[in-house]
Amino acid sequence: MRLAIPALLFASALSPLSAAPPSTKPAPLSVLADQVKLPYEQFTLANGLRVVVSTDRKAPVVGVSVWYHAGSKDEPAGKTGFAHLFEHLMFNGSENAPGDFFKPLESVGATDYNGTTSFDRTNFFETVPTGALPLALFLESDRMGHLLGAVGQETLDRQRGVVQNEKRQDDNQPYGLVQYAEQQALFPDGHPYQHTTIGSMADLDHASLADVREWFRGHYGPNNAVLVLSGDIDAATARPLVEKYFGDIPRGPQPLPTMASVPTLKARKDETIHDQVATTRLYRQWAVPGLTDPDSVPLDIAASVLGGLASSRLDNALVRKEHLAVSVSANVEPMERVGEFEVQVDVRPGVDPKLVGQRLDAIIADLIATGPTADEIQRAVTQEIAGRIFGLEKVGGFSGRAAVLAQGAVYANDPGFYEKQLKQYANETPASVKAALQKWLTRPVYALTVAPGARAPYEEAKAVQEAEKPIHGATEVAASGAAPATGPKRIAPPVGDIAALTYPAIARATLSNGLKLVYAQRTGLPLTRLAITFDGGFAADPKGKLGTATLMLSLLDEGTPTRGSADIASEQEHLGSRIAAGGSMDRSEIDLAVLTPNLAPGMDLLADVTLHPTFAEIDRVRGEQLAGIESEMSDPEGLASRTLPGLIYGPGHPYGVPASGSGDPAAVTKLTKADLVAFKDRWLRPSDTSIFIVSDLPLGVLRSMLESRFGAWKNIGPAGAASTDSPLPAPKPRIVLLDRPGSPQSVIQAGEVLGANGTDELLPLIAANDALGGSFLSRLNMDIRETKAWSYGVQAGISRYAGRVPYLISAPVQTDKTGASIQAMLGDIKAFLTTQPLTDTERERTVERNIRQLPGSFETGTELLDAMQRNDLLRRPDDYYTHIADKYRALTTDELNTVARRDIRPNDLVWVVVGDAAKVKPQLDTLGLPVEVVKAPAAQ
The missing domain is CATH 3.30.830.10 (Metalloenzyme, LuxS/M16 peptidase-like)
Incomplete structure (x- = not known):
């Protein structure tokens, strides 16, 4: 599978910001950046295993993360997909822990457990109760040092089949074949990043038991791995435990690092492919430097300014003003040796894609020529820092603090790499971002168009000669032995005491107008989350107007009497906040996530979009919703989930509607502003609404802040009546x-x-x-x-x-x-x-x-x-x-x-x-x- 390197979500020590009172202006960027710290200690075992420990006692759990410096770029010709195949094999039992790896993890109550493979690494992670840490270390060490005796032909064949079905599942999605076109176009033959992580069907078919054992012995030794423990643990406690379980694993061969340069296309490459998609999608891509290169940060900021921010240049021009696109994005996918700068535009139905492509190229060229403004950089970096602070809450998982430390240790030889990179974000200027753009994006671009049409016949396997093109830089590593090293039997340790849940006390209060507050305090980090929740979910849509709730919610942050759509997006970015409205079958909600020092202006914005939406952008947003419905119907899973509810509930039942809530396209086309205002007044009412709050601030302070902004809100007209008691059709199995x-x-x-x-x-x-x-x-x-x-x-x-x-x-x-x-x-x-x-x-x-x-x-x-x-x-x-x-x-x-x-x-x-x-x-x-x-x- 093709997986991007996890976003750097940073953990911190307790921040002085947590005690700061809410201000009426955004907290300075420098103040926010200086708070992000993640203390850690590290040591290395005699066999080369590097261990990083970060202590956080907020909960009796420990995040365990093991990163092997082996990914798809390290695969030789004819063996693409081996790293990912081995990720699967390593979940199927080891010599002293037979059976599925998930079984003991589930038994001890592990959370956030999985494994992933990228171009550059394979990682495994789980968050376990502190009393189960010895067992987690036993399991991780057994599959590191005692795996091969448990990998037989039957296991290989089964997991080969699972991986091939994972590949089919990804390929079956709309735009699912784009990744193959991208890698082939951006990287020349023989480049380690040209083939995708999932590999080819042919190479997977040809993988023998001897091949996979050879691959394991060459890449999964302790000297090619990093172990990170984060949470309710300290280095003094961790060291003897790690020595006990990992210390006897012998060093493996030292893999030679796979080197790779950043390729440059000889000329612009335009290509069109067809797929079963609803919307023409345009891509613009360049190969750029990898994660540790100094230009990676300014390029990431440039991508945010171009198409990553809600108020990005592409959003403002192509979506809001010119109505040429229904969605845009831009991002940098940073890998170890290289990165990919990608711009993506979904063309508005009925618009000429060539015209959109010309405007897209012009906007990119203008940014390259003039660079971003200081304000654009400030918004991009504020959003970056805010996202990282919100990531502090996870000790483990795919992108929590353990993964961040591991990533720095593996790619930069520095667990604290994140802190250096964050300082670079805070210090970037319009000139430095412009220089990076002119250095890298003035090179020839790969311009891909994916147009609706018949997809080419699906190839279950590629030709052997294509699978065996030499890959430069990836070398075979000699095996350390001819047979599995079973060794003496190891016994799994017992699980220690596991602490009971300490669930916070929930407090309730009411504003003067009857608006209910439901509150829990969560201290330690300066974060506040609010959810304004009401009963008008998808089931509340009038039967002839399916999609009303979704369209109403989508328009809330698209304009008020005092703020336009772009103004609302820009203001959120200045605050490092996020306002999002969405629904479920029974309820809808308007959410605010904000750094507590910016809560006051964030709450001002929340109140404005909740109480004073103008619905002025109804035609544009309606078009985006209709395009989304078309996309659902081109996605096999989306199509199934649109179809099934009506079959089992019947079309007349409130639940017999598309599960996404996107509605009926014929009905959405006819919805008026009056329909949306009526729905809002019927369901979004202070007497029938609750605000759920999790914050480091006390309830009294929050109640006062909410009273001043929502206390004068009054009911308008009659209330909606939620009822799901409609009769159901008799079951009709088919x-x-x-x-x-x-x-x-x-x-x-x-x-x-x-x-x-x-x-x-x-x-x-x-x-x-x-x-x-x-x-x-x-x-x-x-x-x-x-x-x-x-x-x-x-x-x-x-x-x-x-x-x-x-x-x-x-x-x-x-x-x-x-x-x-x-x-x-x-x-x-x-x-x-x-x-x-x-x-x-x-x-x-x-x-x-x-x-x-x-x-x-x-x-x-x-x-x-x-x-x-x-x-x-x-x-x-x-x-x-x-x-x-x-x-x-x-x-x-x-x-x-x-x-x-x-x-x-x-x-x-x-x-x-x-x-x-x-x-x-x-x-x-x-x-x-x-x-x-x-x-x-x-x-x-």
Whole structure:
């Protein structure tokens, strides 16, 4: 898979800003930048393993991150995709920890656990309760030093199939083939970055057991790895633990660093490809320097100014003023040796793409010639710093503090690289950014156009001669031995005491106009999050006007009597804040995330967009929503999720609408400003609205600030009445096949409406389903993905609506196994409900995992805010999570089986399949269910 290097989200020591009172002006950039610190200690074992430790005692959890300096750029010719394939193999058990790696992690309540591969590294990470740290270190060390004895031909074949289905799943998405065109165009033959991380089907097919063992021995030794521990741990405690588990692993061969220069095209390269997409998309790309090059930062700032900020030049020109595009973006993807500067524009339907391309090139040329303004740089850097401060809350995961330290150690030989880079951001000037632009973006550009049309036939495997082009700089490393080094048996350590969840006290207050406040204090970082929440969700859309809620919400920050759309975007960027409005099936919300020192002006802006929207940009934003609907219908997963709700709820039910809320294009076309004002007045009312708050400030201060801005707000007209009690159609089990010719994979979704409401206590059903389809180790996923290797992943579960809840299944599968996958899933479900019920072991695993995960489940303010809103929607007490562990412990195996048999009815499922009917329908006709074939919308 092609994965960008994680964004640098920085952790810090406690900041003096946390005590600063809210001001009426943005805090100075220099003040914000100076606060971002991440103290750490490091040591190196005799075998070369570098260990970095950063202490943060806010929660009894530790983020564990292991980075191997081996990625796809290090793969020799004929072995593309090996690094990513090995990422998968390393999750399938080691010599002393057989079986799936997720099983012991789930049992101890790990959160944020996974692994990823990029061009430059392979990383594994998990956040575990402090008492489970020895076990996590045992597991990571066993797959580092004792893996190969557990990797046999059967495991290799299974994971090869899973990886190939991951590739098909990515390729099946709209614009999914762009990555191959990009790498081939930007990098010449033999360049280490020319092939994608997922590799070629041919190379994956040809990977032998000897090949993968050779690859492992050459790249996964301790001397080619960095281990980072962040959280409830210190270096004095960590060192003996790391020595115990990693110290006996012998050094591996020292891989030679794969070097690569930044290539320059000989001339501008224009190319057009066709895909099943709704919107023509234009790309402009250059190869640029890598992460540690001094020009990487000014180029990143330039990308923000061009198309990364909400008030970027491309947004203001192409989207807001000239109405030539429905969306734009620009970013730099920094890798170790090189980077990619990419600009992307989705052309507004009906507009000539050539005209848009000319304007795009002119705007880029103007920025190169004149450079950005000081104000543009200030906004870009403020947003950068604010994003990094919000990232302080995570100790581990994909991009938390452990990953940041590891990235610096691996790529820059300096765990503190982030701090040096942040200072560079704060010191960039218009002249320095202009110089970087003129140095790198005056070189020939790769200009790609992706136009709607028939996609070229999908190639399951490339020709061997293409797969074996020599790759310069990537060399084979001699294996250290001919056979797996099994060694003496190692015993997994017991799990120590795991702290119980400490859920914060929730306080409530009311403003003078009846507006309700629900508050939790989270100290340590100067951050405030607000969510103005009301009942007007997608289910509240009038039946003839589906999409009203989404269009109304989209327009809130697009203009007020005193601020235009660009003004609102620019003001947010000056504050380092984010205002976003969005909806779900039952509710909508308007969110503010802001650094607490900038809370006062941030709250001024929030009040203005909430109370005084003009809806002046309705025609432009309507066009963007219509383009989004077209994109949904060109995406196989989006098309399935638009189709299924109406089949199981019926078109007349409030929940029988597209799950995205984007609505019906015919209705959206006719919506007027009066429709939007009426919807807003009916649902967004102080008497029926709550503001949920997580902040380091006390409630009294916040209440006063909110009273001054929202206290005079009054109800207008009659209130909306939320009701989801409409009658449901009788179940009509069948298969609806949406014909999408040429699809390399089939997307399967299935659903039924259960008898329960979301406001019922559904914990027993959710726990029972955990073993069936709700976790990685569930029976459905382990069968279809891990045993049969027909899919990259299968899941099943409940969407937690307030009214009658749906049970939904999602399974993208390879085309030739579509019918067999449905048959297998039905068999698995029926066996679970009859002959092979949930076992005591599965019950224990589910209960232990959910209880032990609790201390790490509310690390961020966003997670806490979501929990508070969820409790309110489902009419649960504010302290629900304080008692949830006891609820889990009380569950019995018999109770879980009884609930599952009562509620899940596999014979009532309606199946939606998006795939190539010519290849799929003969398979479906053997299943004994009626099959209805519907032609999927064609690309325009």
